[in-house]
Amino acid sequence: MKRVSKVLTALVLGTVLAGLAAGCGGGEKKADTIKVGANLEMTGGSASYGISSKNAIELAFKEINEKGGINGKQLELVVADNKSEAAEATNAMQKLVSQDNVVAVIGPNLSSSVIAASAINNSAKVLDIAPMATNPYVTVDQASGKTKDFNYRTCFIDPFQGTVMAKFATAELGVGNAAVLIDNSSDYAKGLAQFFKENFVKEGGAVTAEESYLQKDTDFKATLTKIKATNPDFLYVPGYYQEVGLIVKQARELGMNMPIAGGDGWDSAKMPEIAGAAALNNTYFSSLYSPEDSSDINKNFVAAYEKAYGQKPDVFAALSYDSALLVAEAIKNAGSTEPAKISEAMAKINGFSGVSGSVTFDDKHNPVKSAVILEYKDGAQSLKTKINP
Amino acid sequence: MNYLRKADLKRIVACAILFAAVQGMMFADIIGPFWELNIVLICINIILAVSLNLINGYTGQFSIGHAGFLAVGAYTGAIMTVKLGFPFEVALIVGTVAAGFLGFLIGLPTLRLNGDYLAIATLGLGEIIRICILNIDYVGGASGLMGIPRLTTFAWVFWIMIFIIFFIKNFKNSSYGRCCLAIRENEIAADTMGIDTTKYKVMAFTLGAAFAGTAGVLFAHYFYIAHPASFTFMRSFDILTMVVLGGLGSMTGSITGAILLTFISAYLAEYPEWRMIIYSVTMIVLMLHRPQGLFGNKELSMKMFGLGGGKDGRTAESK
Numbered sequence: 001m002k003r004v005s006k007v008l009t010a011l012v013l014g015t016v017l018a019g020l021a022a023g024c025g026g027g028e029k030k031a032d033t034i035k036v037g038a039n040l041e042m043t044g045g046s047a048s049y050g051i052s053s054k055n056a057i058e059l060a061f062k063e064i065n066e067k068g069g070i071n072g073k074q075l076e077l078v079v080a081d082n083k084s085e086a087a088e089a090t091n092a093m094q095k096l097v098s099q100d101n102v103v104a105v106i107g108p109n110l111s112s113s114v115i116a117a118s119a120i121n122n123s124a125k126v127l128d129i130a131p132m133a134t135n136p137y138v139t140v141d142q143a144s145g146k147t148k149d150f151n152y153r154t155c156f157i158d159p160f161q162g163t164v165m166a167k168f169a170t171a172e173l174g175v176g177n178a179a180v181l182i183d184n185s186s187d188y189a190k191g192l193a194q195f196f197k198e199n200f201v202k203e204g205g206a207v208t209a210e211e212s213y214l215q216k217d218t219d220f221k222a223t224l225t226k227i228k229a230t231n232p233d234f235l236y237v238p239g240y241y242q243e244v245g246l247i248v249k250q251a252r253e254l255g256m257n258m259p260i261a262g263g264d265g266w267d268s269a270k271m272p273e274i275a276g277a278a279a280l281n282n283t284y285f286s287s288l289y290s291p292e293d294s295s296d297i298n299k300n301f302v303a304a305y306e307k308a309y310g311q312k313p314d315v316f317a318a319l320s321y322d323s324a325l326l327v328a329e330a331i332k333n334a335g336s337t338e339p340a341k342i343s344e345a346m347a348k349i350n351g352f353s354g355v356s357g358s359v360t361f362d363d364k365h366n367p368v369k370s371a372v373i374l375e376y377k378d379g380a381q382s383l384k385t386k387i388n389p
Numbered sequence: 390m391n392y393l394r395k396a397d398l399k400r401i402v403a404c405a406i407l408f409a410a411v412q413g414m415m416f417a418d419i420i421g422p423f424w425e426l427n428i429v430l431i432c433i434n435i436i437l438a439v440s441l442n443l444i445n446g447y448t449g450q451f452s453i454g455h456a457g458f459l460a461v462g463a464y465t466g467a468i469m470t471v472k473l474g475f476p477f478e479v480a481l482i483v484g485t486v487a488a489g490f491l492g493f494l495i496g497l498p499t500l501r502l503n504g505d506y507l508a509i510a511t512l513g514l515g516e517i518i519r520i521c522i523l524n525i526d527y528v529g530g531a532s533g534l535m536g537i538p539r540l541t542t543f544a545w546v547f548w549i550m551i552f553i554i555f556f557i558k559n560f561k562n563s564s565y566g567r568c569c570l571a572i573r574e575n576e577i578a579a580d581t582m583g584i585d586t587t588k589y590k591v592m593a594f595t596l597g598a599a600f601a602g603t604a605g606v607l608f609a610h611y612f613y614i615a616h617p618a619s620f621t622f623m624r625s626f627d628i629l630t631m632v633v634l635g636g637l638g639s640m641t642g643s644i645t646g647a648i649l650l651t652f653i654s655a656y657l658a659e660y661p662e663w664r665m666i667i668y669s670v671t672m673i674v675l676m677l678h679r680p681q682g683l684f685g686n687k688e689l690s691m692k693m694f695g696l697g698g699g700k701d702g703r704t705a706e707s708k
Contacts, residue, residue, distance in 0.1 A: 042661035042662070043661050043662075043664070043665060045618070078659070079659065079661075080658050080659060081658055081659075081661030081664070083661075084618065085616070085618050085619050086533060086612065086614045086616040086618065086619060087608065087612040087614070087616070087619050090426075090612045090613065090614075091426055091427070091430070091612075091655070091658070092658055094422055094423045094426045095423045095655075095658055097422075098421045098422040098423045099421065099423045111532060112532055112533045112535070112614060112616045112618070115533075115535050115613075115614060116533075116535075116612055116613045116614035116616070119539065119613045124422075135532060137535060141536075142535055142536045143536050
């Protein structure tokens with residue numbers, strides 16, 4: 001027993017020391033590769049996001065390198081784990097920019113992590129692009145209201161989904177009046193509802209009723225009856241699937257057969273279980289990405305991803321893939337590996353087409369891009385249409 | 390007495406030399422920003438470990454809610470500077486006092502419990518604090534309190550750490566500290582000897598909580614953000630692991646544990662899947678091999694104490 005534990009001790013010490021040696025040697029710079037960092041959630045509560053992102057970025061870099069790389073150089077990915085935590089994301093960002101000397105960073109996916117780490121990459125003047133961080137303050141400084149020079153994102157910000165749905169409801173479904181039912185305990189839902197109302201009215205529609213509920217509520221019949229009395233053609237419920245599932249179910253039970261719609265909070269495999277497949281017919285939600293998108297680049301991406309990892313890419317994978325392509329495009333356009341020049345090139349990207357639609361950055365470094373509308377058909381999601389801004 | 394004071398003076402001089410060396414290397418860019426960040430993190434973790442050691446090691450109470458006090462310090466400090474515009478010094482004091490006050494309030498009823506029951510109560514407390522913060526919109530709720538300026542510097546964190554280490558060392562050697570040790574060894578016997586056990590337990594708990602609050606203020610003002618996800622019970626366990634690894638009841642042990650674990654975590658950032666395994670295997674081996682921790686409840690000797698604190702410098706050289 002004693003010998004075993006001695007061997008184990010030696011093993012552990014050996015590994016740690018090897019780690020030390022590896023860590024010390026990390027500062028060298030190879031001439032023939034361009035190092036790009038990925039600050040991702042590899043462990044902790046949001047590890048599934050980080051792993052999808054890492055898979056997709058690796059895939060993108062592999063494809064680029066097989067085609068000869070960027071400006072004759074191969075891309076090299078350096079991953080740093082941020083443990084799904086804001087302070088650790090700062091630590092990982094510091095490591096990437098000062099130890100590994102990366103020319104650009106992709107990630108993190110959690111808004112709070114990007115916001116915490118942004119101080120580091122901005123002072124080091126290294127570009128960071130976040131695939132799925134939707135908080136407005138990811139790219140804009142909260143105190144001064146100025147755009148952060150070196151922060152970009154690949155996803156649109158939440159409220160944009162409200163704008164998209166208003167367009168879809170008026171143009172595609174042709175409805176004239178709508179009711180809104182808001183999850184009052186979430187900023188996400190409130191933001192979506194506000195933008196939906198503004199744009200729905202702008203497009204010539206009228207809002208007949210505006211009601212609210214709280215998370216963990218289970219009985220919505222009283223509220224729904226009140227809404228039903230105003231005779232809306234369309235019901236907008238931008239909440240999360242737990243409550244929305246029940247709302248859809250109870251609305252159908254009350255004989256409310258109008259289209260019901262929401263945002264990407266609806267996107268869950270649990271949705272058909274909660275609401276029932278039949279009740280979900282004639283419901284729609286907006287999202288960033290659908291694997292069913294029929295563009296060539298997306299078809300190739302889905303096929304390559306499935307081949308490499310044996311599963312369909314999720315939204316994190318898709319947007320990380322686009323982020324990787326955007327970084328590569330920016331390096332190519334800059335014609336240099338100078339981090340500041342890459343950032344300049346990124347700001348100028350115009351009409352770049354990725355798997356989640358075309359990307360052009362606005363002055364707040366948010367992409368102006370298309371959104372997808374998904375429809376529930378017999379309990380399964382299917383792509384209804386793509387809405388351009 | 391005179392001898393002790395002389396010894397302390399020597400130690401402080403040793404600390405000052407260490408500080409000058411590390412700070413010098415930072416200015417000369419021998420220690421890059423990444424290691425600077427990790428050295429600050431080490432200092433913060435040392436504060437947390439020695440303050441938890443005061444409760445768990447010296448007084449023998451099993452508290453696992455330290456992250457809760459860290460959170461109180463972080464948020465109170467951040468509110469003072471971000472929302473109310475007070476200087477950093479005020480934030481430090483207020484954060485410390487707030488966490489200490491909460492520790493006092495919570496300590497009074499819960500410290501009548503012992504063993505497993507106290508552990509569960511403190512675990513619950515840590516979670517309650519986090520959930521409360523999660524639901525207060527004023528401090529940003531689930532998205533965290535953002536836009537905190539980086540006011541913590543190496544100098545601040547180093548000298549606060551030294552102050553706290555000396556404070557706890559002297560506390561342990563005072564009559565109060567000896568009462569705490571007596572309680573650890575045998576609570577009934579201590580009670581029989583006329584020691585007001587609740588009073589000393591609450592005293593140790595309050596002090597430990599207050600210093601965790603100080604660490605919180607430093608933490609929030611270094612990492613730009615106070616976020617509920619940084620203060621989960623996993624964080625409490627991290628601190629507890631540092632203390633147990635070094636040896637419950639050994640201050641130099643806590644310091645070594647904090648340095649060791651922070652470095653393992655930093656070095657293995659590139660190999661996240663390995664980090665957790667190495668971390669766990671280290672713990673298992675240690676518990677099989679040395680269940681009392683690296684140092685047991687002994688301290689490194691006076692001369693070696695300089696070495697114990699000198700780990701900072703040594704790792705810096707190895708870079």
